[in-house]
Amino acid sequence: MTQAQPQEMKVNSDLEREVLERYKSGAKAVQPSLCCPTSYDNNYLEILPQEIIDKDYGCGDPTRYVNAGEVVVDLGSGAGKNCYIIAQKVGESGKVIGVDFNDEMLSLSRKYQDAIAEKLGYKNTEFVKGKIQDLSLNLDRVQEWLRAHPIASVEEISGFEATCDRLRREEPLIPDDSVDVVVSNCVLNLVRSQDKKQLFREIYRVLKRGGRAVISDIVCDENPTEEMMNDPELWSGCISGAFREDEFLAMFEEAGFYGVEILTRQVEPWQAIDGIEFRSLTVRAYKGKDGPCLDRNQAVIYKGPWKQVMDDDGHILYRGQRMAVCDKTFQLYGDRHGPYHEDIIPISPYQEIPLEEAKEFDCLRNSVRNPKLTKGADYRVTTDNDGDSCCSPSGCC
Known part of the structure; x- marks a missing residue:
C-alpha cells in the first residue's frame, strides 16, 4: 500500500x-x-x-x-x-x-x-x-473512552485503534x-x-x-x-x-x-x-439485486416506449416480448415500491415451481420465454364464450 x-x-x-x-x-x-x-x-x-x-x-x-x-x-x-x-x-x-x-x-x-x-x-x-x-464507529463512545484513557504515547495508539475496532464490531x-x-x-x-x-x-x-x-x-x-x-x-x-x-x-x-x-x-x-x-x-x-438466480418459468413484458432497454444486471428487454427472467429479477421488476414495476407486465406461471425445486437460471442469456413453458406443457384448455363478443356491452371491451 x-x-x-x-x-x-x-x-x-x-x-x-x-x-x-x-x-x-x-x-x-x-x-x-x-x-x-x-x-x-x-x-x-x-x-x-x-x-x-x-x-x-x-x-x-x-x-x-x-x-x-x-x-x-x-x-x-x-x-x-x-x-x-x-x-x-x-x-x-x-x-x-x-x-x-x-x-x-x-x-x-x-x-x-x-x-x-x-x-x-x-x-x-x-x-x-x-x-x-x-x-x-460511534464517535460519542470513542470520546468517552478517550476521556478515561488519554493517549500520552505512540504505544498507546494501538489500544485506541483496538477499541475503535471493537466498537465497530460490538456496538x-x-x-x-x-x-x-x-x-x-x-x-x-x-x-x-x-x-x-x-x-x-x-x-x-x-x-x-x-x-x-x-x-x-x-x-x-x-x-x-x-x-x-x-x-x-x-x-x-x-x-x-x-x-x-x-x-x-x-x-x-x-x-x-x-x-x-x-x-x-x-x-x-x-x-x-x-x-x-x-x-x-x-x-x-x-439495494437488493444480489442473490441466486433460479428458474421458475416466469416472464416479463416491457411495455415501452423504448424499443429495448437494459437493466443493471445486463438483462435486455425487448418491447412487447415475453422475456425469460429468474425469480429474483421477476420479484425486483414486480416490486411496487421499486423502480421498474410501472414499465413491466409480469407473467407468472400457471403452475408454481417451488423454490427448492427450481433449477439454476443463466442470467447472462437474454431469451424469449415460450408461452408453453409459462402455461405448462399439458395446458390444452379451450374456452367457450357462449356467443358473447369480447367487445359486446358485457364483454371485455
Missing part, C-alpha cells in the same frame, strides 16, 4: 479542518454561501424553529421521497431540518437518525428535540456523532441491514476523494434489502482542476469535492445498487468556475 506523502497529508488535514471550521461557523451564524436555493413544503416547516430553518445548508429536498413507518438515516444532518421534516412524514411508527461530525451542529439539532417532540406528540429522532464514511453506530432509507443533502461532496468509495459501501451496508438511498448533492460537468481540489475554501463551499455528474451515478452502481435514477437536476448551474458548471442533482438508488 502506498503511503501518503507529507504534503498530501497536510492538504487532506487542511481540507478537513476547513470543512469543520466553516460548518462550526454555520451553526453559530447564517452562511448563505453554503446553500443552493431549495424550496420545501411549508406544511412541514411550521413546527420548526426559525434558527434551524436559517442554519440549514443543502442543495435539494430528499425528504419528499420517504414514507410513513420507515427508518431513515440522514448523513450530515447539520441543524436537523431534514430530520425534523422526515420525522413528521414517517410518523410515530418510524424513526430518523441524524449523523454528523460537527459538535456545534449536533448541539443545535439536539437543542430543539424535546420541544418538537412535544408538538408532534411523539419523539422519533436521534442525533449521533460519526463520520458518514464510517457509519460503524456499531448504524448496524448492517437496519435502515429503509438513507438520505443526504449536499454533504457527500465534503468527503475526501480517497474516502468516497468507502462512503458508498457504507450506505449500501446499512440499508435493508429493498431499501434505497436518496441523495441530493452538487455535481459538475467537468473535473475540477488540481488547484481547485487543493483549495480548502472551495472544498468547504461544496465546489472542489463535487462529483462529476456521470461518475456520481456510476458510484452507486459500483457499490451494488440498482435502479439508479436522476429524480431532479438543476437546469441552470448554481455556480460556474473557469468554465466548469456546478449544479444540484438528486439521485435515487435501490
Whole structure:
C-alpha cells in the first residue's frame, strides 16, 4: 500500500479542518454561501424553529421521497431540518437518525428535540456523532473512552485503534441491514476523494434489502482542476469535492445498487468556475439485486416506449416480448415500491415451481420465454364464450 506523502497529508488535514471550521461557523451564524436555493413544503416547516430553518445548508429536498413507518438515516444532518421534516412524514411508527461530525451542529439539532417532540406528540429522532464514511464507529463512545484513557504515547495508539475496532464490531453506530432509507443533502461532496468509495459501501451496508438511498448533492460537468481540489475554501463551499455528474451515478452502481435514477437536476448551474458548471442533482438508488438466480418459468413484458432497454444486471428487454427472467429479477421488476414495476407486465406461471425445486437460471442469456413453458406443457384448455363478443356491452371491451 502506498503511503501518503507529507504534503498530501497536510492538504487532506487542511481540507478537513476547513470543512469543520466553516460548518462550526454555520451553526453559530447564517452562511448563505453554503446553500443552493431549495424550496420545501411549508406544511412541514411550521413546527420548526426559525434558527434551524436559517442554519440549514443543502442543495435539494430528499425528504419528499420517504414514507410513513420507515427508518431513515440522514448523513450530515447539520441543524436537523431534514430530520425534523422526515420525522413528521414517517410518523410515530418510524424513526430518523441524524449523523454528523460537527459538535456545534449536533448541539443545535439536539437543542430543539424535546420541544418538537412535544408538538408532534411523539419523539422519533436521534442525533449521533460519526463520520458518514464510517457509519460503524460511534464517535460519542470513542470520546468517552478517550476521556478515561488519554493517549500520552505512540504505544498507546494501538489500544485506541483496538477499541475503535471493537466498537465497530460490538456496538456499531448504524448496524448492517437496519435502515429503509438513507438520505443526504449536499454533504457527500465534503468527503475526501480517497474516502468516497468507502462512503458508498457504507450506505449500501446499512440499508435493508429493498431499501434505497436518496441523495441530493452538487455535481459538475467537468473535473475540477488540481488547484481547485487543493483549495480548502472551495472544498468547504461544496465546489472542489463535487462529483462529476456521470461518475456520481456510476458510484452507486459500483457499490451494488440498482435502479439508479436522476429524480431532479438543476437546469441552470448554481455556480460556474473557469468554465466548469456546478449544479444540484438528486439521485435515487435501490439495494437488493444480489442473490441466486433460479428458474421458475416466469416472464416479463416491457411495455415501452423504448424499443429495448437494459437493466443493471445486463438483462435486455425487448418491447412487447415475453422475456425469460429468474425469480429474483421477476420479484425486483414486480416490486411496487421499486423502480421498474410501472414499465413491466409480469407473467407468472400457471403452475408454481417451488423454490427448492427450481433449477439454476443463466442470467447472462437474454431469451424469449415460450408461452408453453409459462402455461405448462399439458395446458390444452379451450374456452367457450357462449356467443358473447369480447367487445359486446358485457364483454371485455
